[in-house]
Amino acid sequence: MRATLSSAQVQCKGCKELQTLARNDPDKRVHIVAEGGILVVIAAMTVHWRHEDVQKHGCCALWNLSINNNNNLIAIAADGCIPVLLAAMKVHMGHAVVQEHGCGTMVNLSRNNDHNKIAIAADGGIPVHPSAASNDEGAHGTCKGAEARLRRAVETLLQRQQQDSDCG
Numbered sequence: 620m621r622a623t624l625s626s627a628q629v630q631c632k633g634c635k636e637l638q639t640l641a642r643n644d645p646d647k648r649v650h651i652v653a654e655g656g657i658l659v660v661i662a663a664m665t666v667h668w669r670h671e672d673v674q675k676h677g678c679c680a681l682w683n684l685s686i687n688n689n690n691n692l693i694a695i696a697a698d699g700c701i702p703v704l705l706a707a708m709k710v711h712m713g714h715a716v717v718q719e720h721g722c723g724t725m726v727n728l729s730r731n732n733d734h735n736k737i738a739i740a741a742d743g744g745i746p747v748h749p750s751a752a753s754n755d756e757g758a759h760g761t762c763k764g765a766e767a768r769l770r771r772a773v774e775t776l777l778q779r780q781q782q783d784s785d786c787g
Contacts, residue, residue, distance in 0.1 A: 620659045627670045630663035634676035641683035648684050652691050657684065657698045664703050671714050674707040678720035685727035692728055696735045701728070701742050 620633035637656055641648045651657075660677045667673040681700055684691055704721045711717040725744060728735040 620663060624662060624666055627667045627673055630667055631670065631672045631676055634660055634663055634673060634680050638676050638680040638683055641680060641686075645686075645688065648686065648688055648691055652684060652688075652694050657681070657695055657700065661698060661700055661703050664707060668706060668710055671711055671717065674711050675714065675716050675720060678704060678707055678717055678724055682720050682724040682727065685724055689732070692730075692732055692735065695724075696728055696732075696738055700724070701735070701738050701744070705739075705742055705744055 620630060623629040637651060637660060641651055660680050663673055664677040681695060681704065685695055704724055707717055708721040725739055729739055
């Protein structure tokens with residue numbers, strides 16, 4: 620993927636393959652992250668930001684890499700995926716699968732990780748969800764749930780920070 624970054628077709632196939640490899644194999648998730656897979660996906664999504672299939676498979680690859688591995692969650696956020704995910708969701712607002720995969724990744728990133736919750740909110744993640752959500756089921760329901768959980772998490776963190784400073 621690195622050698623053919625300019626080819627949307629190659630990047631799409633590469634992201635799809637990483638998505639598949641990471642789906643059900645925790646060891647492969649760790650290996651993909653250790654070998655720089657996050658940065659490869661982010662590069663593909665950044666270069667081909669208008670290509671819906673690259674965004675769809677890139678978001679899903681990141682979602683699968685973020686499953687049940689705290690080290691991967693930290694690495695994914697540290698490598699800069701949050702703004703890339705949010706950009707994909709903004710550009711492809713009408714593409715339900717991009718929305719679902721982006722929201723799924725952000726839910727995983729924010730689960731039990733206060734730093735990632737704050738980063739998602741700071742990068743504008745909360746406003747993305749209401750405009751992506753509708754009364755439809757499926758992907759939009761995922762976004763609504765992610766947005767509500769993220770709002771509650773950020774509010775709780777802010778309250779905790781306020782209480783800590785009040786006790787100081």
